Amino acid sequence: MDELIDAALITHLAGALRQAGVRPAALEASRVGEEKLRRRVDIVRDALLVDLPPTYDGTASAVRAAFADETFTGWMLWPVSEAVVDRALESGSARSFDDALDVLALLTTRLSGEFAIRSMLDAGFERTLAVAAGWTSSVDLHVRRLASEGTRSHLPWARGVPELVRRPGVTRPIVDALYTDESEYVRRSVANHVNDLARDDPDLAADIVAGWLDHPDENTPRVARHALRTLVKKGHPRALELMGFEGADFRVDGPSVTEHEVPVGAEVRFTARIINTGTVPARTAIDYVMHFRKARGVLRPKVFKIMSRSIAPGEAVVVDTSYSFRARTTRTFHLGEHAIELQVNGRTYGRDTFRLVDPEESS
Known part of the structure; x- marks a missing residue:
């Protein structure tokens, strides 16, 4: 620019x-x-x-x-x-x-x-x-x-x-x-x-x-x-x-990170399972919260969209997605522990952690 x-x-x-x-x-x-x-x-x-x-x-x-x-x-x-x-x-x-x-x-x-x-x-x-x-x-x-x-x-x-x-x-x-x-x-x-x-x-x-x-x-x-x-x-x-997102009767399994050491330049992949335990269909906004490690060691959350969809009573929705730690001008990555949570209709569920590491150390 x-x-x-x-x-x-x-x-x-x-x-x-x-x-x-x-x-x-x-x-x-x-x-x-x-x-x-x-x-x-x-x-x-x-x-x-x-x-x-x-x-x-x-x-x-x-x-x-x-x-x-x-x-x-x-x-x-x-x-x-x-x-x-x-x-x-x-x-x-x-x-x-x-x-x-x-x-x-x-x-x-x-x-x-x-x-x-x-x-x-x-x-x-x-x-x-x-x-x-x-x-x-x-x-x-x-x-x-x-x-x-x-x-x-x-x-x-x-x-x-x-x-x-x-x-x-x-x-x-x-x-x-x-x-x-x-x-x-x-x-x-x-x-x-x-x-x-x-x-x-x-x-x-x-x-x-x-x-x-x-x-x-x-x-x-x-x-x-x-x-x-x-x-x-x-x-x-x-x-x-x-926006029509309603329903709070969910059970969420996960999120679960597949690899707990992620080199800079690679991606972290995670899965989760969302079950509507209520009696009526629920229109949902499904997001994930990435807690990025900052320079001073504290974690700061950032919400990313996954999908919007309706979930029928008893239905399970499987989430399988990833975030890439490739180099970019809009964000500086810091080595160390990060965390991921799932968010459904504004409420957070579960938490898993992983470490962002130097590519040379992981090789």
Whole structure:
């Protein structure tokens, strides 16, 4: 992902700005090397702030002129949007603030302004939120998505907006206006938005989805499932009920790990058997909890989905699955004891342990 902003992109952006009457000397002199994506964006934004006109009006005019070129598109617009916002906030003008939001709505039709709008929310929360609420009725699906995505409380790669965390219900009108949007792109953003809310106020997230299910369209069940995915994994009672997972009369044999020493790079396999001991069919969410060993030796749980299915009275379901300890950028593995539990409808059952070991020691 870091390579999304590279030397070729900088050259392309410089050419687009030159066509718009901007001399991109600082931009052409800027260099990106081993930096992460966020830092690369900042380097290009800072160069743009040197090259673009010093006033907000001049910057906005130059960006709008560049937008006339259809090749002025894609990831180059992330640092451009950041530069526009910086100029607007620097000006201290309400007119410039509002116009910058209009520019973001324009740019987002070619690349989302979800990152740049975070600074606008931080500087003028109510004003920005009111504009975002208006975007929910835009004819452009990208602008509608910006209303939802840009106001997520835990948007990946983006700066935090503390007010969104402190007041999780404030964005409810936005997601309520968009959960039946004709675009799956928009609906998925809405579901992710509510999944973020579940971190801050689980009961509110469940209440929002309950409202959707009271007034659904054909896509609402899928949107609801995606919105409540984290709460279902955590066993939130109302989320489980809303998703139709019910029944607590189970006997679980296992989980049982097949190999109790697992080399890094290999996989741990385990089995379990779930029996519905009740008298009615039970719709179940079957997950497993991996307790990963951290650097200081403590174990931290992470829930992984196995399946969702109905289990008839007396029926037994056999689970046979694995987790791979192959190298990945999203998780660092630490040698030593780990543990696995099974989770059915939010309740954990059984526990088995294994040791993650150095491949050379196991050979």
